[in-house]
Amino acid sequence: MTAELVRGQNHPLPGNRLEIRVSAGTPVVAAVTLGDEQGRVAGQAGADRQSGPAPGREWLAHPGAPQLPGVEVPKQAAAEHRLAVDLGAMPEPVHRVHVLLALPAGRTGAPANFGAAPAPHLAVTTPDGAAIAGYTVTGLGAETALLAIELYRRHGAWKVRAVGQGYDGGLPALLLDQGVPEAREVAGEIHEAVVREQSRSVDAPLASTAPAATSPSAGLAPPAVATPPAGSASGTDAAPDAPSAPPGRVDYRHPRRRAATGAAPATPPTPSAPPSPQSAAAPPVPVAGDAGGWTMEERLHNQIWGMFEDLARTVAAYRSAEDFAQSRYDQEMDALLADPRTRGGPAAEVARDEAMLKQVALVDQARAVLDRDLAQLTAESEVVEPALPPAFAGWENPTWHAYEVPEQPPLAVRLGGLTLPEAPELRIPLLVRLPLARGLWVDSEEDRGAAMDVAVAIAVRLLACHPVGGLVMHALDPAGSAATVLAPLYSGGALALPPPAAGAAGVNEVLARLTERVDLVHMAIRGGAADSLPPGFDRAEQLLIVNEFPFGFDDRAVNQIRYLADEGPAAGVHLLLVADRDDASAYGPVLDPLWRSLLRLTPLPSDHLADPWVGHAWTYEPALVPPGSQIVAQVLRRLAAARPAYGM
Amino acid sequence: MTVNMTKGQKISLSKADGGTLTAVRMGLGWQAAPRRGLFGSRTREIDLDASAVLFADNQPVDVVFFRHLTSDDGSVRHTGDNLVGGAGQGGDDESIIVDLQRVPVHVDQIVFTVNSFTGQTFAEVQNAFCRLVDETNGQELARYTLTGGGPYTAQIMAKVQRGTGGWSMTAIGTPANGRTFQDLIPAILPAL
Numbered sequence: 001m002t003a004e005l006v007r008g009q010n011h012p013l014p015g016n017r018l019e020i021r022v023s024a025g026t027p028v029v030a031a032v033t034l035g036d037e038q039g040r041v042a043g044q045a046g047a048d049r050q051s052g053p054a055p056g057r058e059w060l061a062h063p064g065a066p067q068l069p070g071v072e073v074p075k076q077a078a079a080e081h082r083l084a085v086d087l088g089a090m091p092e093p094v095h096r097v098h099v100l101l102a103l104p105a106g107r108t109g110a111p112a113n114f115g116a117a118p119a120p121h122l123a124v125t126t127p128d129g130a131a132i133a134g135y136t137v138t139g140l141g142a143e144t145a146l147l148a149i150e151l152y153r154r155h156g157a158w159k160v161r162a163v164g165q166g167y168d169g170g171l172p173a174l175l176l177d178q179g180v181p182e183a184r185e186v187a188g189e190i191h192e193a194v195v196r197e198q199s200r201s202v203d204a205p206l207a208s209t210a211p212a213a214t215s216p217s218a219g220l221a222p223p224a225v226a227t228p229p230a231g232s233a234s235g236t237d238a239a240p241d242a243p244s245a246p247p248g249r250v251d252y253r254h255p256r257r258r259a260a261t262g263a264a265p266a267t268p269p270t271p272s273a274p275p276s277p278q279s280a281a282a283p284p285v286p287v288a289g290d291a292g293g294w295t296m297e298e299r300l301h302n303q304i305w306g307m308f309e310d311l312a313r314t315v316a317a318y319r320s321a322e323d324f325a326q327s328r329y330d331q332e333m334d335a336l337l338a339d340p341r342t343r344g345g346p347a348a349e350v351a352r353d354e355a356m357l358k359q360v361a362l363v364d365q366a367r368a369v370l371d372r373d374l375a376q377l378t379a380e381s382e383v384v385e386p387a388l389p390p391a392f393a394g395w396e397n398p399t400w401h402a403y404e405v406p407e408q409p410p411l412a413v414r415l416g417g418l419t420l421p422e423a424p425e426l427r428i429p430l431l432v433r434l435p436l437a438r439g440l441w442v443d444s445e446e447d448r449g450a451a452m453d454v455a456v457a458i459a460v461r462l463l464a465c466h467p468v469g470g471l472v473m474h475a476l477d478p479a480g481s482a483a484t485v486l487a488p489l490y491s492g493g494a495l496a497l498p499p500p501a502a503g504a505a506g507v508n509e510v511l512a513r514l515t516e517r518v519d520l521v522h523m524a525i526r527g528g529a530a531d532s533l534p535p536g537f538d539r540a541e542q543l544l545i546v547n548e549f550p551f552g553f554d555d556r557a558v559n560q561i562r563y564l565a566d567e568g569p570a571a572g573v574h575l576l577l578v579a580d581r582d583d584a585s586a587y588g589p590v591l592d593p594l595w596r597s598l599l600r601l602t603p604l605p606s607d608h609l610a611d612p613w614v615g616h617a618w619t620y621e622p623a624l625v626p627p628g629s630q631i632v633a634q635v636l637r638r639l640a641a642a643r644p645a646y647g648m
Numbered sequence: 649m650t651v652n653m654t655k656g657q658k659i660s661l662s663k664a665d666g667g668t669l670t671a672v673r674m675g676l677g678w679q680a681a682p683r684r685g686l687f688g689s690r691t692r693e694i695d696l697d698a699s700a701v702l703f704a705d706n707q708p709v710d711v712v713f714f715r716h717l718t719s720d721d722g723s724v725r726h727t728g729d730n731l732v733g734g735a736g737q738g739g740d741d742e743s744i745i746v747d748l749q750r751v752p753v754h755v756d757q758i759v760f761t762v763n764s765f766t767g768q769t770f771a772e773v774q775n776a777f778c779r780l781v782d783e784t785n786g787q788e789l790a791r792y793t794l795t796g797g798g799p800y801t802a803q804i805m806a807k808v809q810r811g812t813g814g815w816s817m818t819a820i821g822t823p824a825n826g827r828t829f830q831d832l833i834p835a836i837l838p839a840l
Contacts, residue, residue: 313722317752320721324704324754365753614720 005162016088025118027077031062035096064193076197102145114140135162144170286380288387314373321366329359439575441598450603478552521571549579671783675740678733678776699829723750764801
C-alpha cells in the first residue's frame with residue numbers, strides 16, 4: 001500500500017532499511033542532515049569525534065562528504081537520486097533524518113528556482129523497491145532549496161513526515177535554519193563539490209536533462225534518468241504514460257489537462273535563455289472562482305460573467321476579421337471587374353486568386369486566434385461547471401443531489417445556457433440576479449407542453465433557492481390544461497398555498513390579492529413606514545405563474561397583470577408568464593410594453609437574447625431536467641421536509 | 649528608459665530582452681491654463697478626450713472613445729472620461745489600454761487622438777502630455793509633450809502598427825480641429 005502524503009502528514013515505516021527515491025525532472029543536489037531529539041543538527045557527540053570537521057558538520061551528508069553512518073548521498077546533481085538509508089545504523093542520539101534538495105547554482109539552462117521546475121517527487125521504498133510512501137512537493141515559488149521530508153524516531157519507531165519547507169535564501173538559509181554552524185561556508189563547499197563532480201562526470205547530466213527542463217512537457221515525461229534505476233522508467237520512454245512512472249507515484253493530474261499543467265512549471269523564463277514564444281504565451285491553468293468577490297458564490301458569478309464577456313468579445317473579433325476579409329475581397333473583385341483591362345485574361349486570373357488567398361489567409365489567422373481563445377474558455381468552463389452551487393448549476397449537475405434548503409437566497413439563479421454558433425459546445429450559464437428585476441415570459445408559441453415544463457422547472461428552482469417560506473408561489477391555470485405539470489408543486493406540501501379556483505373567478509381573486517399587496521408595500525415604502533405593515537403580513541417574495549395568458553383574463557385582469565409586471569418586482573411580486581403572443585393579439589398593441597418588459601425564454605433553443613457588450617444573438621437553451629430524472633421530486637421533498645422545522 | 653519622442657519618430661515596441669509587449673497604455677494628462685483678468689483665479693475647465701481608432705487596411709473598423717469605452721473585441725479599453733483634467737497633477741487623466749495580443753488579426757493600425765471637447769484650443773492647456781506605458785510593468789516607453797500647442801482643438805498623437813516583427817509606435821503629432829474623433833478621420837487618413 002502506498003501512501004501519497006500531503007504536507008505535514010506522517011506515515012509509519014515498516015523497517016529500518018529504506019531507499020529514498022527523488023525524481024525532480026531537473027538536476028538537483030541531495031543532502032541529508034541528522035538531528036537530535038530537538039531537531040538540531042549539531043549534536044553534543046560531535047565535539048569529540050575523531051577526524052577534523054567542525055562540530056555539527058559530521059551530521060551532514062552532502063556531495064562533498066557523501067557518507068554518514070547509515071546513509072549515503074550521491075556526489076553530483078541529478079534529476080533522479082536514490083538514497084540508501086539504514087535507520088538501524090544511526091547513532092543513538094539521532095532522532096531525525098532530514099532530506100534536503102537544492103538547485104545547483106549557476107548552471108545555464110537550469111531553472112532559477114523550484115517554481116520554474118517540475119514539482120519534485122520523493123518516494124520512500126523498501127530496498128527491493130516496494131513503495132511505502134510518496135510525496136510531491138508542490139506550491140513552491142522562489143525557493144532554491146528545500147527540506148523535503150524527514151524520517152523521525154518516536155517512541156523507538158521510525159516514521160516519515162512530508163515537510164516541503166522551501167527556502168528563498170537557498171542552501172545557506174536552509175542549513176542555518178537546521179543549526180549547521182558556518183552554514184554559508186558549508187553551502188559553498190557543497191556547491192564546489194557539485195561543480196567538481198559535474199566536470200568530472202562522463203554522462204553529463206545537464207545534457208540529458210536540459211531538453212526536459214525547457215520542453216513544454218517537462219512535467220509529464222518521466223524525468224531523464226542520470227543513473228537509471230533498475231526495473232523502473234527507462235530514459236527512452238518519453239511517453240507520458242502512467243504505467244511508466246516510478247513505482248509509488250500516483251498521478252493526480254487530470255488526464256485531459258496534462259498539457260496545461262505540464263506547461264505551467266516550464267513557463268517562467270530562465271534568465272539565460274529566452275523562452276520560446278509558445279511557452280511564454282502559454283495561458284494560465286484556469287481555476288474555478290478566479291474572479292473578484294467576497295464569497296465563492298460571488299466569485300463564481302463574476303467569473304461566469306467574465307467568461308460570457310470574453311466569449312462575446314473574442315467572437316466579435318473573429319466576426320469582424322471575417323467580415324473585413326470578405327469585404328476586402330469583394331472590393332478587390334469589384335475593382336478588377338470595373339476596369340475592362342483587368343476583367344479578363346491570365347492576369348485577371350492571377351489577381352483573383354491573389355485576392356482569394358488574401359481572404360482565406362486572414363480568415364485562417366482569425367480562426368486560429370479564435371480557436372486559441374475558445375480552448376482556454378472551454379478549459380475554464382470545464383473547471384467552473386463542476387464547482388457551481390445548485391442555484392448556478394444545471395439540473396444534471398450532481399450538486400443538486402446534495403441539495404439543502406438554503407438559509408439565504410443566492411446571488412443569482414441559472415435560467416439556462418447560452419451558446420454562439422462559433423462554439424456550440426461552449427455553454428455559458430445564463431445567470432439572472434435575485435430578486436428578479438423583471439418578470440419572465442416563457443414563449444409557448446412553438447410547444448405549449450414544453451413551455452409549461454420549462455416554467456415549472458424555473459419555478460422549482462426559484463423555490464429551492466429561497467429559504468423555507470421565502471418564496472410563495474401562486475399558479476393561475478384557468479383552463480386547467482397544466483394541472484398535471486403543476487401537480488408535483490402542490491403534492492408533498494412544498495407549497496403552502498392551495499391551487500386557486502379555476503376560471504375567471506380564480507384569476508380575479510389571486511390578482512386582486514397580489515395587486516393589493518403591491519399597493520400596500522408601495523404605500524408603506526413611500527410613506528417611509530416599511531416597518532409598520534399590518535400584522536400578519538407575509539413578507540415572502542411572491543411568484544405568480546400564469547399559464548395560457550390571457551385565457552380567462554378580462555380587461556381588468558390584463559391591466560392588473562401589466563401593473564404587476566411594472567410595479568411588482570420592487571414590491572417582491574414576480575411574474576412567470578407562459579403565453580403565446582398571438583393569443584393576446586386581440587388586445588392590440590396595448591400589451592406590447594408588457595412583452596418587452598419581460599425576459600423572454602423559450603422551451604426550444606432559440607437565438608433571441610443579446611449580450612450587453614457586443615449585441616450578438618445568443619442561442620438560449622432552457623435549463624431542463626434530464627428525462628427520467630427524479631431530481632425535481634427529490635428537491636421538493638427536501639423542501640417539504642424542511643418546512644416543519646420553521647413552524648410552517 | 650523613456651524616449652521623448654519628436655514628430656514622426658518611430659520606435660519599435662519589442663522589448664530589450666527580445667520579448668514583445670503584450671499590453672500598452674496610452675495615458676493623457678493635462679491641466680487648464682490659468683486665465684488672467686478680473687477673475688484670474690478662476691480657471692475654466694477644459695475637457696480633453698482621448699480616443700483610439702482601429703484601422704484595417706486604412707479603413708476604420710472600430711473606435712474607442714468616451715461613448716464606446718471598449719472595442720467590440722475587448723482588446724482596446726478606455727478607462728473613462730475625465731471632464732476637467734489635472735486631477736492627477738501630472739498623472740494620466742485618461743487612459744486607453746490596448747491588449748496587443750487580443751487585437752483582431754485584421755486590425756493593423758491603432759491611432760490615438762486627443763480632442764478638446766469643450767472647444768478651447770491647446771494654447772489654453774498646460775502640462776499636457778501623452779505617453780505610452782508598458783501596462784505589464786508600468787514602465788514608460790515614450791512620452792510626447794503637447795505644450796506650446798497652437799490654435800487648434802485636436803491632435804493626432806501617435807499610432808501603433810503591426811509589422812512583420814511585432815508592433816511599433818510612431819509619433820504623429822499632426823494638429824487638427826474637431827470636437828470628437830469623427831471630425832478627425834480626414835486628418836488621420838494621411839498619417840496612416
